[in-house]
Amino acid sequence: MVSSTHWLASQAAMRMLELDGNAADAATAAGLVLQVVEPHLNGPGGDLPLIVASPDDPTPRVLCGQGPAPSGATPEHFAASGLDRVPGSGLLAAAVPGAFDAWMVLLRDRGTMSVRQVAGPALHYARHGHPVLERVCRTIETVRELFEQHWPTSAAQWLPGGAPPVPGSLVTNPAWADTLERLLGEEDAAGPREQGIEAVRGAWSSGFVAEAVDAFVRRPVRHPGGPVLPGVLTAQDLADFEATWEDAVTLDWRGHTVAKTGPWGQGPALLQVLRTVDAVGHADLDTVEGLHTLVEAWKLAMADREAWYGDSADVPLAALLDPGYAVERAALVGPRASREVRPGSPLGRTPRLAEHALLVEGAALVDVTAGEPTVRREPGPVLTPEGEVRGDTCHVDVVDRWGMTVSATPSGGWLQSSPFIPQVGFALGTRLQMTWLEQGLPSSLVPGRRPRTTLTPTLVLRDGIPVLACGSPGGDQQDQWQSVFLLRHLVSGLSLQEAIDAPQLHTTSFPASFHPRATEPGVVVAESRLGDDLLDGLRARGHEVVVQGPWSLGRMCAVARDPGTGVLSAGANPRGMQGYAVGR
Known part of the structure; x- marks a missing residue:
């Protein structure tokens, strides 16, 4: 597939x-x-970056093609x-x-x-x-x-x-x-x-x-x-x-093992979010409570990404993924939408954000050549009439008859x-x-060090065997859209295609990865198909909801293999009418 x-x-x-x-x-x-x-x-x-595993070599391995x-x-x-x-x-x-x-x-x-x-x-x-x-x-x-x-x-x-x-x-x-x-x-x-x-x-x-x-x-x-x-x-x-091989960062979650790249990419933020959502206890995305919880968890994880992720300083990854830390972060998810960037203090360390990240809110101008930007506002989001962001990435997932599974997100x-x-x-x-020109940050510009990338493929294993590969283009939104897919597929039980087709949303309430690195406090971008009840419910909790077209957010891909039966499956994104799944 x-x-x-x-x-x-x-x-x-x-x-x-x-x-x-x-x-x-x-x-x-x-x-x-x-x-x-x-x-x-x-x-x-x-x-x-890509991740690969197979039944005869089940340890998920990351291939890093992110140049320094x-x-x-x-x-x-x-x-x-x-x-x-x-x-x-x-x-x-x-x-x-x-x-x-x-x-x-x-x-x-x-x-x-x-x-x-x-x-x-x-x-x-x-x-x-x-x-x-x-x-x-x-x-x-x-x-x-x-x-x-x-x-x-x-x-x-x-x-x-x-x-x-x-x-x-x-x-x-x-x-x-x-x-x-x-x-x-x-x-x-x-x-x-x-x-x-x-x-x-x-x-x-x-x-x-x-x-x-x-x-x-x-x-x-x-x-x-x-x-x-x-x-x-x-x-x-x-x-x-x-390009070099390295071990994937993994999280055991709800009977599965989710594998991501190291913190030179944003991938571990997804693992933090899954832990935080479980600690809060609201994972039903058909409810306002579930959507609010997911959005607030992402704000916290992306604040941690800004303070702690990168290739230019030590990253306290084990502490960031510790269950106790997730409980601490979950306690910050209140009934109202946060408009702050709130990194945590793993191991008692004091977080530090780039001075520029603390200054820029919104953006009057957009560099359309920068690629993969989050939604920008002049004062509204800078989108095409169809609701598409101005840049993006690619993704491909493959599973073969022997069970080898690859998830890859090429870009740039x-x-x-x-x-x-x-x-x-x-x-x-x-x-x-x-990267930041300001020095001493995990994502500072240092010759020979990798810039922190948004590219973030995902591989999922069950009982040590790869069962799912997925991913999406979309810059800072890639893992946000994947979290919606994983919760709907692995928790709510929707099929691959149903989970891909389900309405999407994401937040831009954190420092963006792309020039001009702006923050949009409290903003949630959502497809209109979520419906008035859920959208109004988010507004009632203080979210600034920016509604986009019914089929405008995300370009998810996914393939899967049932190791018990050997049956293969796949799904492709209908948004944009160019994603394609094929197999036999």
Whole structure:
């Protein structure tokens, strides 16, 4: 079974399964296709965390394809450039690209196929074209002036004939197709499968790809707000990075084990919320009490995320996930909506928030190139007429006939994030915008350390066997929407599809991860399908409810396997009419 955010990626993954590949082969094929068909949401120059487990190797393992800050990305460099925070787009915000290498490491260590086999669909779509999504065209139109005036290489790729492509027309990326061909040539010349994959990785990190990126980044380009500056990413930064395996962070919860990334991502916040909701004792999302409890639990967890999560300082994770700490936090869930950012004090330590996080409420302007923003308000939320946020991510889940299960959330390297590099056919990511220039924080900008990411796949096990993979695009909302899905599926007993289809909501009452890092005190964003009784009930408790369209929030994917019967199942998000589940 496969579920992803684009039908072509799901079908590419299914093809690998039909050819006797396993879940790792299939996920890699899907991931490479997503880089081509959802270029506004991810790319080869972006980031990738994933989680994998199988019945014969049931310990959930995280593959970290989140690249760190380049060696030259120092607070002093940004200060000398006249910046008080990392821009939301442009070359200065680029972390070391991690997504492509992570897909190759997954293929090498857990897959069975060659790069040529799994890259075949992506190469075809890059060379011969794919029907471009309306959302891609809309994104290009949004940044058209930027491309035309300041990023000419992006204009050459994304404004054919001087205008955005027409939805449904065939769009190609010949530069990326050429890069893939060169990489596959390196594989062909290297011999056996693993040596071939290593040859591809070497050409990426120490060969022609790294050289082209290095040369391009040295050119000054315009950043948000006007400064024209070069980036700091170098070929040596690419050579020094490789995607790495690590243990997942797990929580035993209601007969299941929920696995997430470490606190260099926001994943453990979901585990904190599940504990807090249980400590409060209200998990029924068909009641005002249940919804209020979930929203307030998320405010507390995200305050902890801001104070304690990151890769640049020690994270007291065991204390944050301790049942006793959850009881302490649950006691803060009162009958009225909180409008404060209230981090806790695990182990008696004093929490500290970035000074900027304490200052910014709301946002008068939106950097549409930043990607994955939470809902912004001018003074209302900045949304398309259909209620969509201006940026996003991708997701893919796969389970094979043997029970290997993969949950992956690729992102970054959006076409709107930084200028297109014509020599290799992709843009760099902007994940450094999630770091603070202020030092001494877990999420401070430190060369060689990972920016704290919002990308957060989920794997669920029962009795030590993987039974569920799920995830969603959506920046700070990813785990919020997943919590709604998990409570409805694992607690209320809805099927995968029913839980995906159920009305969604989230809060923005905490410092956002994306530029300009604003907080919206007391705000809850909800689909209208929740109904007037529940929405009015939330208002009566003091929540500032922002109602969106009936099918506007979340892009959940999910696959599952019953280890007792071997029966596989999947669900895909109907919102946006492009998510797709397939299997047999």
